[in-house]
Amino acid sequence: MNLILLGAPGAGKGTQAKLVVEKYGLIQLSTGDMLRSAVANQTALGQKAKVIMEKGELVPDEIMIEMIRESIASYQGHCKGFIFDGFPRTRKQAESLDNVLSQLGMNITSVFQLNIDENLLIDRIAYRYSCKKCGAIYNKKLKVEKISGVCDVCGSVEFTSRSDDNVVTVKSRLKVYNEMANILIKYYSEKGRLKIIDASSDVIDVSKQIIDHLESTSELT
Ligand code: AMP
Numbered sequence: 001m002n003l004i005l006l007g008a009p010g011a012g013k014g015t016q017a018k019l020v021v022e023k024y025g026l027i028q029l030s031t032g033d034m035l036r037s038a039v040a041n042q043t044a045l046g047q048k049a050k051v052i053m054e055k056g057e058l059v060p061d062e063i064m065i066e067m068i069r070e071s072i073a074s075y076q077g078h079c080k081g082f083i084f085d086g087f088p089r090t091r092k093q094a095e096s097l098d099n100v101l102s103q104l105g106m107n108i109t110s111v112f113q114l115n116i117d118e119n120l121l122i123d124r125i126a127y128r129y130s131c132k133k134c135g136a137i138y139n140k141k142l143k144v145e146k147i148s149g150v151c152d153v154c155g156s157v158e159f160t161s162r163s164d165d166n167v168v169t170v171k172s173r174l175k176v177y178n179e180m181a182n183i184l185i186k187y188y189s190e191k192g193r194l195k196i197i198d199a200s201s202d203v204i205d206v207s208k209q210i211i212d213h214l215e216s217t218s219e220l221t
Helices: 013-024 031-040 044-055 061-075 091-103 118-126 167-190 203-216
Strands: 003-007 027-030 082-085 110-115 128-131 137-139 194-198
Touching (some): 013 027, 013 110, 013 203, 027 031, 027 061, 031 044, 044 167, 061 082, 061 091, 091 167, 110 203, 118 128, 118 167, 194 203
Parallel strands (some): 003 082, 003 110, 027 082, 110 194
Antiparallel strands (some): 128 137
């Protein structure tokens, strides 16, 4: 089973990917996480990506396609499948993903489009922070830790926030997203793979919509 989560920044792709990973044992491939790790490690790619990410623009397709191809190859044969989070973001990336998977005898089984009112997104992103250790996501306005300064999930006391989670960059990220969203929606809906999810409700409800779809389409092979 290979799944894709599409949706605007802040729609909850990362959170939902982690829940799917817990339930079905898939490998989460988040291109945003891979790029942030390259930035943190100050690799040549990281230095190039940092500038682009801080502007809220897209890293060139060739780089992203190679990155995802290498990740798939490194896990292939040792896992139950993948959940792609933040990839693809262009039609070229979508076509390349299909090619890479088909060369390995796999395909995309379902694509979830997480739809959400754009007015909710700025608050979701601009106030977002996460646990440095386990990645649990919080929000200064919408969801703080039960005990202030202590992660609810792992008890760590260190938190971090993304440098591109600020109002200016978020607006640019949303603009870039809106330019590409319909192209990807059309691409996967023509393949009969697309399932629209209402992502404005709470995390558990969104997760239930995804799981119900997977359970009802007998894709759990
Ligand atoms: P994300 O964590 O998915 O919101 O990604 C953060 C940033 O990384 C994006 O705003 C882009 O600059 C870059 N990025 C992540 N994934 C991709 C991708 N598939 N194609 C191009 N740029 C990407």
